[in-house]
Amino acid sequence: MEKNWNSDTDNRRKLKPWHGIVLFGIVMLSFYTIIAWAQMKWGMYGLALTELYLLFLSIFAVKLLKIPVKEIFPLKKPKWRKTFGVLLMWVSSYALMIPVTMSMAYFFQEEMFAVSEGLNEVIYSVPFILSVFISSVMPAVCEEALHRGFILKSFQSKWKNKWFLSLLMGIIFGLFHGSVWRFLPTAVLGGVLTYIMLETENMFYPALFHFTNNFLPSFLLGLSGNAPQTEAASEILVQQGIPVAFLGVYLAMACIVPFGFYTADYLLRKGEQGKEQRYIKSNSVLISLIVLTVLPIILGMMIFIYGLFFDTNSFFSVYI
Numbered sequence: 001m002e003k004n005w006n007s008d009t010d011n012r013r014k015l016k017p018w019h020g021i022v023l024f025g026i027v028m029l030s031f032y033t034i035i036a037w038a039q040m041k042w043g044m045y046g047l048a049l050t051e052l053y054l055l056f057l058s059i060f061a062v063k064l065l066k067i068p069v070k071e072i073f074p075l076k077k078p079k080w081r082k083t084f085g086v087l088l089m090w091v092s093s094y095a096l097m098i099p100v101t102m103s104m105a106y107f108f109q110e111e112m113f114a115v116s117e118g119l120n121e122v123i124y125s126v127p128f129i130l131s132v133f134i135s136s137v138m139p140a141v142c143e144e145a146l147h148r149g150f151i152l153k154s155f156q157s158k159w160k161n162k163w164f165l166s167l168l169m170g171i172i173f174g175l176f177h178g179s180v181w182r183f184l185p186t187a188v189l190g191g192v193l194t195y196i197m198l199e200t201e202n203m204f205y206p207a208l209f210h211f212t213n214n215f216l217p218s219f220l221l222g223l224s225g226n227a228p229q230t231e232a233a234s235e236i237l238v239q240q241g242i243p244v245a246f247l248g249v250y251l252a253m254a255c256i257v258p259f260g261f262y263t264a265d266y267l268l269r270k271g272e273q274g275k276e277q278r279y280i281k282s283n284s285v286l287i288s289l290i291v292l293t294v295l296p297i298i299l300g301m302m303i304f305i306y307g308l309f310f311d312t313n314s315f316f317s318v319y320i
Helices: 015-044 044-064 080-107 111-124 128-158 163-178 183-200 204-224 229-241 244-269 284-309 313-320
Strands: none
Touching: 015 044, 015 128, 015 163, 044 111, 044 128, 080 111, 080 183, 080 204, 080 244, 111 163, 128 163, 128 183, 128 204, 163 183, 183 204, 244 284
16 A cells, blocks of 8 residues: 555655645635536536536546545445445435434424425426436535545545544535535435445445435435425425424334444445454344334334324324
8 A cells, every 4th residue: 555655656645634625625615606606597507517526626636646546536346235235324324314304394494494495496497317317426426526535535544433534524524515404414424425435445335325315315206296295295394383293203213223224334344354244243232223223113102192192283283
C-alpha cells in the first residue's frame, strides 16, 4: 500500500482529511449559489446537472492529486451473498426510519409534509423512466463517488475506526441534503452507506443501497397508481394530525431491525479472511437481539392502545 501512495516514479500525493473537507466545502458553497439556481430554474434537469457536477468534482480532485482512480473508487465484481446482505440492510434501515420520520411528522406535520410534497412534485414532473434515471441512478453513482469515494477515503487516511467514520460521514451526508427536516433520516442512511463501504471496499454495494432507497418507494407508489389518494391523505393528516395509534404500529414494525441489521452485517462479513464466521457469536449477543426485537413490539402496542382510547386524532375518530 505504501508503494501506491509514495512511489518514486510519480508525483502522487497522499490523500488527507483536509482534502475531503475542502471538497465538501466547495460542494456546499455551490449548493447555495449555482446549484440552487439551476434546480429552481430547471427542476429535475437541474438536479441531473447537479449530479454530473458532483461526479466531475470528485474525479477532477482525484486527477488533480494524481491518485489512481481505482484506489478512490474501488469497483469489484459483486457477490450474491453480499448483494442480498445490502438489500436486507436497506429493508432494516427503512423499517427503522419509518417510525423516526413519522415521529418527526407527528410534531412537525406541516414542515415534514411540505418537504415530501415538494420532492414528489419535482420527481413526477418528468416522464417516469427519466425520473428514475435522474433521481435514483445518478445519485447512486455521483453522490456515492463524492461521499463514499473521495471524502471517505480522505478521512480513512487518518481515522480507521469504522463506527467513528460512519457517524462522521452520516453527519456530512445529512448536512449535504440541506434541510433540517431531512437531516436525521439522511444522516442515518449516510452512516449505513458508509458502514457498507467500509465492510466491502466495493463501490457497487453502497451504490446499490442508494439506488434501492431512492427507487423502490417511488416505484411502489407509482405502481399502485394512488398518488392522488396519497396526496389527499397527506392533506387530512396535516389538517387533523397523525394519530398516535399509527406511531405505535410504525414502532412495532421496527422489530425486524435488530436481526435484520445483524444478519445483513453477517452476510457482508461472511467468507472474508480473518473475520468472524459464526452467525451468533455468544449467548449474550442472542439475548440482546431478542430483547431489542421484543422491546419495540411492547412499546408499539402500548402506544397503539393509548392512541385508540385517549388520542383525539385516533383512527376511529378521524376516519369513521
